[in-house]
Every structure is written in C-alpha cells, then in structure tokens.
Amino acid sequence: MKLVTAFAGLIAAAEGAALTNLQNNLQSAVQTVLKHSESQSRKPNILFVITDDQDLELDSINYTPLISKHIRDEGTFFRNHFVTTALCCPSRVSLWTGRQAHNTNVTDVHPPYGGYPKFVERGFNDDFLPVWLQNAGYDTYYTGKMFNAHTVENYHSPHINGFNGSDFLLDPYTYSYLNSTYQRNRDEPVSHEGEHTIDVITRKALSFLDDALDGERPFFLAVSPVAPHSNVDPGAIASGQIYMSAPIPLQRHEHLFEDVRVPRNKNFNPDQPSGVSWVRDLPKQNQSVIDYNDHFYRSRLRALQGVDELVDSLITKLEDSDQLENTYVIYTSDNGFHIGQHRLPPGKTCGFEEDIRVPLFIRGPGVPKGHVQDAVTTHVDLAPTFFHLAGIPAREDFDGTAIPITPDFDGERHEHVTVEFWGSAVVEGIFSGIGPGGSTMIPNNTYKSVRLLGEGYNLYYSVWCNNEHELYDLSIDPYQLNNLYPTTPSANEDEPQILGRSLTQAINRLDALLMVLKSCQGVTCIQPWDVLQPVDGVKSLQDALVQEFDGFYAAQPQVSFDWCDKGYIVEAEGPQVPLTSRYGVSWDVWV
Template sequence: MGFTKTLLIGLSAGLSLNLGFGFARADQLPLVDKTRPNVVFVLTDDQDLHLDSLQYMPFVRKHLIEKGTSFNKHYCTTALCCPSRVTLWTGRVPHNTNVTDVSPPYGGYPKFVNQSLNDNYFPVWLQQAGYNNYYTGKLFNAHTVLNYNDPYPRGYTGSDFLLDPFTYEFLNSTFQRNQEAPRSYEGEYSTDVMAEKAYGFLDDAVRDLENSPFFLTVAPIGPHANVHTTVYSETNKTSVFTEPIPAKRHEHLFKDVKVPRTKNFNPDQPSGANWLLDLPQQNQSNIDYNDHFYRQRLRSLQAVDELVDGLFTRLEEYGILENTYFVYSSDNGYHIGQHRLQPGKACGYEEDINVPLIIRGPGIAENQETNIVTSHTDLAPTFLELLGIPLRDDFDGRPIPLTAEGLKRPENSRREHVNVEFWGGAIGEGIYEPQVHPNHTYKAVRLSSPEYSLYYSVWCNNEHELYDMTVDPGQLHNLLAADGSPLEGEALIAGRSVSSVVSRLDALLFVLKSCKGDTCREPWKQLHPAGNVETLADALRTGYDEFYAEQTGVNFEYCAAGYIIDAEGPMWETDSLMTRDGAPWYEWV
C-alpha cells in the first residue's frame, strides 16, 4: 500500500482546535510547593543571533531580554538539528553520543534509540527526580508517523510531538499526543496549534503543583524552512526546502527589511575553504529572493513571539512566575548570503554556531548581557543544578553561572573554548541551490576572551582555517594556506606569531576531537597536567614552544558521512606527551 497521509493518520481539516482548559486565578490554585522551581523552555529551530531576528520579537524583548540575562557567547557544538538537540538533552558532544546526522544510519530518532539514549537523557532524569515533564513540538528528526511508538520517547508526563515527514510543513503538521495515534492538522498554522497544546500542558502542570513541580518544553519549527516531502518511506524520501510560511495575520509585515549587509554578505572575493571557495557571487535575483526568505523567517517568528507572550500571561495569572525559570534558545544558527552561501546552516562560522540563549527567573540578573562562553553541552547540567538534581559524571559541559555574583567573574576564568564538529554534507535551502555539498566534515574550535577571538578548523580534506575575529569578525580572511602553514605578512595574535598560535590551537583541537567529560571541560589540563595552563594565553608562553612544536595535530584519513573512527585519524592519548630522561615534559620545562 502506498504511503499517504490520509491512509495512515486521516485528515482533520475543519476540526476545531480547543486544547486549553482555561487558566485559574492564583487564589484558585492548589497549595504550591515553592521550594522547587518550575521551568519553561522555548526551543526554536534554526534561529539566528547574528541576523537580528531577536530585534523583531517585541515580546521576547519585553519578557526575556529586558527581564533576564542574555548570553552573547552561547554556541551549539554541531550546527545541525538532531545532533544539536541530542547534545542539549544529554550534556554530551556528538562524538560521544554518536548521533551526528538528521537521519539514519548516522543520526535521527532511530540512531538515538539504538545508542540506548532513550533510557538515559534529561527527561528520564527529570522524572526520576519527581518532576512532571511536558513537551510539545519537534523532538528529533526522523521521529515519524512510522516509528513514533517504536519505542515511544521516555520521560514525559505529557507529550505532543511533531512527526516527520510533516514536521516542517507550517500548514500541514502532524502531532502525536501521549500514547495516541498521530493526528493531522492540515490547513491550521503549526505554531498556533502548538501554542494551544502548550497552554493545555501548562494547565495540567498547574493542577498538580501540590504534588510535583514541572518542566515544560515548547519546540516550534519557526523560523526553519518549510519542507515538503513528496516521496516518503523509512529508507527513501524526496524533500523540497523553501522559505518559511508565516501565519496569515503576519504576511504583510517587514516589507522593506533585508538581510543585514555585513562585510561577509555576498563578498566580492570567495572566502572560507574547501567547497566554499568555489561558490559564485550571487546575482541580484538571487539576493532579492534571499531577502524575501529572510522576511519570511522574521514573519514566521511572530507567532513564536506571541506564544512566548501567552506563556508569560498564564504564568502571571497562575501566580507562579516568581518561582519559574524561563529559558529561550535555538538548536543552531543560520546564514543567508554570508560567504556567498545560500540559506542554510551546517558551517562552523559564527552565524551558524552562535545562537540565542536568554534566561529569566529567580535570582537571574535583569536586563543584563554576558560574554561568558557557554554551549549546549552546558544546558542539561544547568537545568539539573537549578532543580537541585545531582550532576552526572559523563557530562561534557558544566552548569552555567546565572547569578549576578557568578557573572562578575572574569569572562575567561570559566572556559574560553567551544569545540565544534560536523560530519557529512551541507544542504543549501531555497530555490537557488537545492543540492547537498559533500565532504563537509570538519573539526573546529572557537575561542573567545578579552585578549583574543579566534576560530580554527581542519576539514576532512585536511584544509585549514584560522580567523582573528578581533579584526575580522566576518571570518573573511583566512590566515592559513590550505596545508595549515601561515600566510606571509600576517599580524601577530596575542603578541605571538601565527605559527606559534596555530601550534597551540592544533594541539587543543587534537585533544577536543575525542574528548570526554573532564577532558572536554578542561582540555589544557590534558596537555599541562600540573594545572599551570588554563587558557591559550597561558599556553602561548615562549617556554612551551618546543613542546608544542612536537605535538600531533588533527589529520583526517578520509571524508566520512558519520563518526567513523578509521576516518578520524590519530586520537589523543596521554602517553603521547613528550618526555626527557624519563620525566614528563611539564616537570622540566
């Protein structure tokens, strides 16, 4: 029997949507245990930080930015939906979850299940700690109308998940509630459907506050591209990526808005490495379409903005806002035209990996910004610490400091690095480049401190990139030749030559490419076990030049579509450290 939406799940066009139950006044609520806080987490899909999308969300600004703390240096470790979300819910980087793609065999919900992660991730830990846990929206890619119950995702008191192949169809979504069969909402706007579901779960959570606090996640698809799948089975699909679709009430907005014309927008000269160097400059028709694509993203976010306002309105009516943390983020960032790229993600550049993170709640500083470096590996540890749940030994991240006192620490004393990784291909979205660029696998490290701002990467074809983002924030001027050797005539970085800096970054990235736990959090300690080096600035001391000249760097054997050890090249081993007369190097330097 051929697959059709009607045959599998039926149509519900024209059915009224009334999932909320109305919310009670604070004086009508049951006795609330305020010793344990609640959390509302809104997780958008592909939302940028560098293309100004937050500036067009007045309710996010009113309720979150002006009443909470914005983390300007928050990063995903893989700029792709499913690997990023698995990292977020496990506190582990993709090479440790081995979920590295959006679909099998290297990723997606089936890979998540096969890695035994359905029994060992944040929702399960949350329930074990006595929290009611509710979720509506997108969970993972390849979570479908065919496998939604094979098995059901664990850890939820109430769930209503978007399902593939209809996840990204703004006007043709399919949701699957609790243990029920999937249901179609054809003709209804996806974010509005989800908002009602979120409000209903909030009602449920409040009714049981006397017994359990709650964690509510709302994961809309905006501002992701609209994706229409024309052929679908478990092993084959044909999908078309076009611009997002806004709600009817928002179609008229932002008529003259364009993609920010930064220096790296459609530059006169190609930039980057690998296949990016072959990208042609976009013509005016292409630019006009990308501006339209950008406006559609902003329009699609207006329903998300209204959803945020609706959640805050209800929290205030319930009288529980003062005991609730509200967190706003996105799985990964997005580019449109930067480096001549068509709309999309998957690159290691700042537009794709630096994502929104805003937190409001008890003890959180209001209307504050911080440049403390954080990543998605830190969110699960942060949530556990906020809720008084013991941290886990296998976390690759650590709790984010949230209080005003914690934020006063020097911004490089906590951590200055984020390891970034990717496997497989990169897809261009929209009408001008519906193709996959293969051999897009790379390892990278992003460092940010008051003294320097750097991005260093090694691609699977072993081409290298280094950008001094203090003077080149758009990452247009690669300081390295393809083989990793410094180009002539480049300026100093942090007072040292480019070659001296690269030798340190190469050793750091070599440790990070296979790190686990403490090694991910404190990679310099692997290179300097005495603990006297905690930052790149420490490592740049001239006394360490000989040591770093001898260290192994990242080198791929071949380009692979997933995390295949044979392709990864040499791996870090502590016994590879240089010795002299039997003594470890750090005792004689």
C-alpha cells in the same frame, strides 16, 4: 414594633453577610499565603522554549518584541552562546544529554548516522534529561519537534520516554506549516492539515501548562515550535526530493517587514570568495538570488511572529497563576542560520558565526534583569544547567558545565567551544541546486574546529576532512573573510601575531587543543588544557603561549583526517592522543 423587628433582622443579616465575606477573604488570604509559601519552598519550575534554525547574527531577535519584553528584558542575554553541531538532530541530542556529538554518535538527521532511530539505538531513550528530571521529582511535558526521523511509522517503536505528557510533531509532516501531524502521549497520530502549525502548538503548549500548574510537583515544560525553519512539502519527501522553501507565516503576519533585507554585513555576497572547500568555490550571487534571499529572510521573521505570540501567551498564563516568580524561562534555538553570507544559499551546517551562535535568554529567581553575560556557553552546558537549577548533582559524563545564571555563581567556566560536523551540507531555497548534478546536498562537509574567546583573543580554528585549514581572528576580522592559516612557511616580519606570538606558535597550541577536544569525554571537555599540561598551571591559550612550551607544542601530532566519511568513524579521523606534559620541565628537548 414590627418596624424595629425588621430593622433588627436587616442588621443581623448584614452582620452575617459581613462575617461571611470576612471569612471568605481570610480563607482566600490564607490560601494565597500557603500557595506562595509552597512555591517558595519547592524546587523551581522550568519553561524551556527552543526554536528551529533561529539566527542570532542576522538580528532576528530584534523582531520579536514580546520575547524581548518577557525574557530578555526581565533576565539575562548570553551573547556568547554557541551550539556544538550546526544541525538540528545532533544539536538536540547533545542538548538533552549534555554530551558532544562524538560521544552521542548521533551526528546526522536520519539513519544510519542520526535521527530518532540512532538516538534509541544508542540507549538514550532511557537515559536523557526528562528521565533524569522525573527521577528528581519533576513532572515533565513536551510539545513540538523533538527529533528528525521520528515519524508516523516509528513513533511507537518505542515511544519517547520521560514525559508525563507529550505531543510530538512527526515526520514527514514536521516542517509543513499547513499540514502538520502531532502525536499525543500513546495515542495515534493526528493530522492538522489546513491549520497553521504555530496555532496548533500554541493550543497544546497552553494545555500542558494548565496540567503542569495543576500538579503538586515542580514542572519542566519544553515547547519546540518549528519556526523559523524552512517549509518542506511532505509529498516531496515521499518522492525522495527534499526541497526546502521559505517558511510560511500565519496569515495575519504575512505582510510585515516588506522593506526589510538581509543585513548587508561585509561577508554578505562578498566580492572575493572566502572560506575553504566547497564554500570557497561558490559564485557571486546575482540580483535574482539576492532578491530571493531577502524574501526568504522576511519570511523567517514573519514566521517568528507566531513564536513571539506563543511566548507571550505562556508568560501571561504563568503570571495569572502566581507561578512566574518561581519559574525559570529559558529561550534558545537548536542551531543558527546563514543567508547570503560567504555567498552561501540559505542553510546551516557550517562553522561560521551565523551558524553556531544562537540566542540564549534566561529569566527566573535570582537572574539579573536586563543583564548581558559575556561568558562562553554552549548547548552541552544546558543539561548541567537544568541540573543546577533543580538542585541535582552533575553527572560525571557531562561534557559541559552549568551556565553562570546568577551573580553568586561560583562554578568553573571555559573559554572554548568544540564545533564538529560530519557528512553533507544541506542548502535550501529555490537556488539550492549547487551540489553535484544540481543536488541540494554538498558532500565532504566534515570538519572539527575550536572556537576560543579569551582575554585579548577571539579565534576560530578548523580542520576539514580534506585536511584544509581555517584560522580567523575575529577581533580584527569579525566576518571571517581573511583565512590566516598559512599555505606555505613564512618568515615575514609583518605576519599577523596572536597575543604577541607568531601564527606558527599559535597554531601549534590551537591544533593540540583541538586534538584533545575532538575526542574528549567528561571533564576533559571542560578542562582540556589539563590533559596537555596537567602540572604546568596552564588554563588558557594565553597561558599555553609561554615561550618555554614552544618545543612541547611543536612536537605534538597534528589533527588530520585519513578520509572523508558521512559519520563519526574513528578510523577516518587520524591521530587521537596528544602528548602530555607531566613533569613541569622545559620542553625544548622535544625539538
């Protein structure tokens, strides 16, 4: 009897345990279903990674296998993505506001023409992307580099708005890989001397991602590591001597890629000079300079390995949280970089492809996997794109338009990129003293330019502040070595043509287009041909090259500068308003 009673007790206990397990499993399944349902019904999350000075044209993306695995291969590569100013702070402000630098008037990395103080002075601290996203129901987080001249002295004057949580790199320690200073929320700055900045930002980014995942609202998390930017010693900045050396990788990566060299493309240290202004006068580099450039290049690739691991950690945490499928992951850089092309020392600030083309990878709901998108996209398109993803109506003051992320995208596209720069070029590395008196600063690097990619043409046209011009046909000259802009009038039948028209006719159209773009605002930046020919059905360079419009374009005022200046001074920039065709008639009368 006791034995029967014991067996009955065991059976009852087993049934009770089974019932408890069943209840637990059912509860877990319900929670999973509810969590999945909630993630599908709420707005998507956005993880935005922006590196500093990362090249596209020099193959850096082929040395980050984890980024390729998680974002490029699982999403879309936008291979015709451009910045509109090849310098970090102006480019970042354009990115955060969706406006060209001539409309933000933040055109440099430090006052009086740029940097964080200029950003605040212009009123953007209360009116930029994170503020807009918060107002639309997002929790927002940021860690890493935000702006230049955001310092240990002015970080609270005022604090940067728009983030639920933030941990910013601060000058003069921003670019010091082993001596960084971060400033969290409203706290005092904290020095991380002796730690590698990539290790520091990885911890901070993962912590913010935990906070974001624990929240009840969709999130926007931006992570901005300083790699692969050059290393800058804070002591050198304090002394007024800004010297930029090769980036410093994490110790575990410092021996990688020992045999890798800068790609030896045709524009690498060419035998004949190329470009205009100060670029044209650069001497051919000797072997010592070439060897150093290769070292600098390897150091950049090594520094990016920490970013590769950072991205892997973020994606892994998203996977573990079951939020990855409801998250758009966007990866890009603030500007490109050159090393040895056109005989240039390491640096950016030029209008060449190396400086203005940057990586852009996007994965997320509805984004095709392993796809390559040819559409022309720019950094001023990113804020409109974030609005599109979040279901927010576009602002009228956006100078860009949403990027075609999904196959069913029916938004308007453009064939042009407005590239503009003011002030000095900055050269980097131990052989950088090529400016006046051996300076690392090159004056008179101001220019306005337009980059066009359309059916049957691939062009770059620029006007410098000394009124030199460049015209490259990249369909036949992809490395921009042959400036087609004529220095003297020519009736040579062998002269190159563009879409079957003479250089003169093509230049007349390009110059008129640049006249619109150099001071455009809002929709005129997106649809510039509508400014020139609003009733003629002209939507592209190909449309504008019709012969009946020759007289109209020949009569246009020319883009020019009255003098070179360090910032956007309208009075220095010559004519501002083009002629406009309003009646749809033949314009031969303008001749």
